[in-house]
Amino acid sequence: MYLDRGKLAQIEHDRKLREYLKKNLNVLVQRQKLVKDGKVKTNISVLDLPTLKYGKPEKEVLGSGSGQSGKGKQGKGGKDQGDGEPQQILDLSGTLGSDDHSESQLVELDFDEFVRLAQEQLIEELNLPPIGRAQITGDVEREEEQDLMDLDRPGSQADLNLELTMLESLGRSIRETGRPDYDVDLRHDGWYNTELPEEERTTRALEVYLLDISGSVSGHNIALIRKFIFILWYYLEHKYTTNVRKFVVFQDEAEEVQRDEFFSIESKGGTHISAGLGRAKAILEGHAQYDRYLFFFSDGDNSSSDDDAARKELDEVLEKFDLVCYGRINPCDSPVSPFNKLVREKVASVKNLAFSDIKDLENVKQTIQGFLNLISK
Template sequence: MGLRDDLERYREVGEDRRQDLSEFIQYGDLGQSRPDSVRVPIKIVDLPEFAYDQRDQGGVGQGDAEEGDPVDAEPQPGDGDEDGDPGEEGGEHEYYEMDPEEFAQELDEQLGLDLEPKGKKVIEETEGDFTDITRSGPTSTLDFERLFKQGLKRKLAMDFDREFVREALKIDGWGPAKVFEWARGENMPVSRAWIDEAYDEVPSGEKTKWSSLDEMEANTERVGTARRIRREGIDQVPFRREDERYRYPEIVEEREKNVVVVNIRDVSGSMRQKKRELVERTFTPLDWYLQGKYDNAEFVYIAHDADAWEVERDEFFGIRSGGGTRISSAYELAAELLEEYPWSEWNRYVFAAGDSENSSNDTGEHVVPLMEQIPANLHAYVETQPSGNAINATHAEEVERSFRDADDVAVAYVSGPGDVVDAIYDILSTEDESQ
């Protein structure tokens, strides 16, 4: 095993020893990661490297100096005391990097989720197998096997033992009318015209051959259809135009899994640092997760106090205002921005977070109706109250009460980092069950 193999083995050990994903979400440094790359710290790992052996310094009787020569105690160039730039190479073993797709897979495993997003926007239509059937088409696509089966079914349904019926025409006193009545009673699909024609072919001397039906049946064997076909075969199969079916390819629609995630955050004066950190710790993994689940993910970030405005991701978690709070302003802006993402083509998630403090009557009179009017896979509200519920922090409870029976609304409560993973599970499991 060479050094390169050793390095790979040690890297695998590092991956096994990386910080637990739940622990990372709750207490890890999320700021080291990027939107498209999650960096999870590795707890303990030392990669092998060459080191200078301090013992190999020479000894008595070695070197060019003579005994008694003075020793230069001043540092010489190259001794390592020169001015220089600090090293810029980072230790690759300090973090385990995963893309959002891997992050989503691992979070599914840890939380026991089974979210399978559905594609909406059709990006391509292709011809699949020739499994669909139509009544017309080119001769080359005629389903001959089906045509033959239909004809064979008709042949069997129309078949009867002609020789047995001809013998019945030889019963004394029976004529075509009597034989036709008898044959129909025996469920023989014979026509009166055929019987008349067959009777004319019977020699006059044989029309009194049998004195009764019982005598005829006692001396004549009636052969069933299956046995007769095995013995005689089939001369012809009656095909009909209405039996013709033509195969054509199934049209397969390839749908792109598009998602737009609207993140809403209260930035009013009551949203102090601990509350902001809990919002970031909850929303960031949700962004990674949904980005990993969908082919194309778009993110919209809305900040609000009494008014709402769109911000960039970098501003979203750090921004703070001194204004009041009117949560409905954010939903009004969300409804406007979502017009660019038609519900027929895009999956939608609307996530909001704050300390549940809202202006009087705004939740019931405005927020709840707006949530009902905005089509989405899931609406979620995350209450962040590190010190417990404040007296006027009622928004989350009102939303939860209003959507008690809804399967597309989730409410989660986060009072500290330890609640974050449970909140994420509550949100994502609601979407999982609503599929």
């Protein structure tokens, strides 16, 4: 009998790692630059045992050669590999065909894995309901099975000859079994079933995330927004089998960015909301068959010269998106800006617009619930 101790130990290790990351989620999620090369990296090594270490690294180290691969590597001590120390540091260890492997590694998590951990933690922390997955067979799902009401319906040539087909089937059944019956199950055979177009519901969503990077988004605020997004993803991924996500950041100008960049923002510049809304609108092209959601995060302190343009863009965006969720970043109960006032007024009359102040985690929970109620309608 042989036990694969490696796999068992790795499972144990990964469980520890998850516990650790969950505990440190709040610290990690606040980082300006959360993602690099698709990975979330922490500078705390959890693989290490808490052995004693010196407070400061040594000034002088043993060196060898000119830093060719296989000869030198970073010294021990928990620094990110490859962050500036010379390559010539000699490590007196190694196995045949390898360098030393026992050095504790920095924790690097695939971003998707990080998001899953964050979702687990947040769902538990906020006591939000876990939900089941969407059906993943086919793009179309029906509320209930359709009854076969008549034989006269549109369809392919075979469908149009349905009456003849059924008569043939009836004759065959009588010949073979002596019973005047159809030899097909009408309920389950696609041949005899059609869907009514008005009852189709798409399982694809286009989610546009629009973030104001004009200076107000940092630290606590950014952590709240990210948590908000992670929870949204949890529910939207369960609702839709296809989630196309687009990311837009804006200040004076707007640009579409990749996911990693969206989660590694640098705050700068003024605020022109019209630029952001305009860019979000442009992304819709080619996604007509999708449910279209806009999640928009800003403090709403728009440049006064942009208010009219922002109002116009908001109206157009509301026409084109199925739902626009505006999360106002407002941790300090700031005075209401003209743009925020406009949104508040519209919320009462426009069905596909949701508005919420994002102040703290409890507030995020309420906001999420509000948004999800609208999405499920």
